[in-house]
Amino acid sequence: MCKGLAALPHSCLERAKEIKTKLGALLQKPDAAVDLIVPDNEKPEKPAKARKPSPEEALQWRDSLDKLLQNNYGLASFKSFLKSEFSEENLEFWMACEDFKKARSPDEVAEKAKKIYEEFIQTEAPKEVNIDHFTKDVTVKNLVEPSLSSFDVAQKRVHALMEKDSLPRFVRSELYQELIK
Known part of the structure; x- marks a missing residue:
């Protein structure tokens, strides 16, 4: 329980909501959610610029x-x-x-x-x-x-x-x- 932690910036409920939001974002848009959960110095490198395929290519x-x-x-x-x-x-x-x-x-x-x-x-x-x-x-x-x-x-x-x-x-x-x- 969070009793006695009132001096902390986040209550347990606020922290739980924050975690839920971050996980939800990760599941919906994994690339955008990287900013929410991974510190800058640990982020994976972006793949080399790749051309978006045509729908025909993607269908293959x-x-x-x-x-x-x-x-x-x-x-x-x-x-x-x-x-x-x-x-x-x-x-x-x-x-x-x-x-x-x-x-x-x-x-x-x-x-x-x-x-x-x-x-x-x-x-x-x-x-x-x-x-x-x-x-x-x-x-x-x-x-x-x-x-x-x-x-x-x-x-x-x-x-x-x-x-x-x-x-x-x-x-x-x-x-x-x-x-x-």
């Missing part, structure tokens, strides 16, 4: 996750949508795997592999992706001697999950519906 994303992921505007929109649902870990994992494939030295491969494993694969990872035990076991075995293909099986599985689950939800979203108008 319904049937092709790959076309969506290859389009900077589509990728940013999809990421924003997933963040609004608190389910961006699969996309972040997929993107980390794409970046991983650009590693050039064995040391860089090992360093990035360890980071991806700790962030997305290991049990209780901060952004643990939902992959089956077989895929997880194959990935862990591949990491004994990391190579640029170490995450291929897991990345394909996560891609399939996004295609089957996240993409249809995105296509039904207001965000996507505005793009195809």
Whole structure:
């Protein structure tokens, strides 16, 4: 209870209302809500200026996750949508795997592999992706001697999950519906 906290600038009720407002804003307009909840020094970088797609281009994303992921505007929109649902870990994992494939030295491969494993694969990872035990076991075995293909099986599985689950939800979203108008 808030008894004895009267000297604080906000009462508990005021604080609760403030939190509710911020969460509501986040769920309605995730990009605009970043200003409400993330301090300036922790805000994510804005994606490179991407040209807004024509409705025809955006319509192609319904049937092709790959076309969506290859389009900077589509990728940013999809990421924003997933963040609004608190389910961006699969996309972040997929993107980390794409970046991983650009590693050039064995040391860089090992360093990035360890980071991806700790962030997305290991049990209780901060952004643990939902992959089956077989895929997880194959990935862990591949990491004994990391190579640029170490995450291929897991990345394909996560891609399939996004295609089957996240993409249809995105296509039904207001965000996507505005793009195809």
